[in-house]
Amino acid sequence: MIASRAIFRYLAAAIVIVLIVAVIPASAAARKRKVGLKIGGDTLYTTFSYKDAFTKSILKKLDSGLPTKMVAQVVLESKKGKSITYWARSIEIIYDLWEEHFAITVKDSAGRRSTKVKTAAEAIRIAGILWRAPVVANISGLKNGVYRLRVLVEVNPVSEEMVRNIQRWISKPRGGHGDIETRSNFFGSFVGHFVDRGIGQADKTVSFRSQWFTLGEQGNK
């Protein structure tokens, strides 16, 4: 009996060690991303790279001839968690099979621009960097407040409306059976699989937030 109690104690200690060892690297491995901030006139500009959004599978799709769409969204958030300003840019990359170039179209508050490049690496350089993006205008009204920026970049996002429509569409088996609950059972977990993995999520999401800063006389702190 005493021996078995000792075993339980050792086991409990071992489990605690496992949990500690497993948890510590997870928190220590928090990624950092270098981002530039600049105040020009009455506008806050930011510069950062999100090339890591181009994963292997997305790189593979890039020259598939079908469009790759990206949306980068930046929000200025107050200490109270309120979204003060919102800025977004959408990017579309299409590889032309016969012209053998990547056509890149960028659209944001500054308008629409498009360009063509020869290689995927060039396309990623253009589409994967936000260069001096004017994310917050009229900052004079925001001075002395404490803020942070939150960024979300999605590759091939799906609109909520699209998700809703498809969910509704897939929930209608057409076998002509009278018992709708029976029909649900027929399709239940398949729908679950589809909704949880297939749609409603972008192919890749990159998200991060800044440290808190104030928009003082010296620019950001």
Add this chain to the structure above:
Amino acid sequence: MKAMTSLLCSGFLLLASLCASAQEDPPEDEATQPAENEPEVIVDQQTGETITEPVVSWVEDPTEPMFDEEVSPVFLDEEEGPPAPRYGLQKIVIKGNRKTMRRVILRYLDLKPGEVFSVNDPRLEMARYRLLATGFFTSVNMSLKRGERRGWAVLVIRVKERNTIRIKDFMFGVSEITPYGSVGMTDNSFLGTGIQLSGSVVASKKQFGYRLALADDHFLNTDVGLHVEGLYANARDFFGHDSIQVNAAGDDINEPYAVLNYKRAGIQIGTGYTLLLDYFFWLDYHIEAISADVPTAGSHYSFGERRPIEFGHLLPGNSALSSIMFGLARDTRDHQVLPSEGSLTDFTVELSTEVIGSDYDYSKFTLAHDTYFPLGKGHSIRLGLFGGLIMGDSPFYNQFFVGDYSAFIPSRLLELNFSHLQSALLGTSVQEMRYEDMVGNLNLEYSIPFYRGAGLIYGINGFVGAGIFAIASKKDLRTDPKGYQGYEVVPMDLTFDLGVRIDTKIGVIIFSMSNLFRLIPNLGSEMAE
């Protein structure tokens, strides 16, 4: 012993170090990306200028929701952009479909070879989602390749098939009369045809039943569905309320219940059509042969006096049931198994008359409505309403059964009943009711999401619910409710349940309090009575 303990500890530590190193490694899909702690220099592509502004380090926080719900993402307005490339579709190549027939996949793609299309054509994206929605594939990817002539392209669809066979209707219980159980299996794409084949079997002491069904959502490649179903049951049911006596060889014998043995074999064929995404219409025809061994006589103590037992309208000997059913459903739920918003409304009508060869004249109407109110973070409340009315004499197994509304009485499986329990939580005249012609049910259920995943288990929701129902037949309204006073006259009762609903790769599993009652008969009977 110490050696063994040390070995175990070493094992745990080894496991721990493996876990730690696994977390440090970047995912395979991101292995090519630069290390995040050493960001590359950002250079303006036009001026060659590098970043000179002050630089801050931002901590990534992928777990926290990014924006509040008021902020909506923006999307490219395709009409305003430069024209996307257009190609002539030379042919469609499908890869990875080892089981699924090519024609089944092509059914979901509206493009045909020879057609000129834009790479932004929404039909391509829709086809991908529609293929995923079939549940036949874990992934569907599309790409284009140069065709043989300039301006032409080949569409390549790569699919990764998944197991389409699922277990369903798996249940085991022990009533106060008999152990019982059921198991079923569904193949959602039988032999890769896209046709669903489903079979279920139910068995208990002296009862068994089978159901076999085929359903094609795209009959003859149209948007009209076809459903065929066969049913056979060798069954018995239990009648009488209290102090039951049955007549055997001229003598009245006291029994706990009066037994009616019957057999039924039938077929149902129907069609359905989905309109405007949310609306589903269906029309079925049902025919079955019934052979019943109805007891010649029996009596019980009911409504304060001894009365003859009514054996559920079933004709003695051989009879036939022929009926037409049609219905309309509107379904806006966001999920079939674990919904959190939207609603489901289902209205059905069944007509049976001698004009179509039936020995039973009746019409049956049901209306069910479930509304899900989202409370945020996946929590929701469901308000459920159900009403049903039968006019005429329907076979008892087609009537409204009290066990279908009370969590304390075993539900029927394939319309086979295994219990003689009566619903008596409130002590009202509902304890006299079993198979009846009218029912009304109102229930509320609070649902809490515990888990969402993409592996074997897709989602787990906890739920707690309560309801009130009333059930009776027209004759009961005319009966003097002797033995009941005040509110007891109203044949109503309460029900409640709590448990978890698990949506898994192999089917939907429910663990609930009512399941427990099914496994422990005395517990169920104590709660019911």
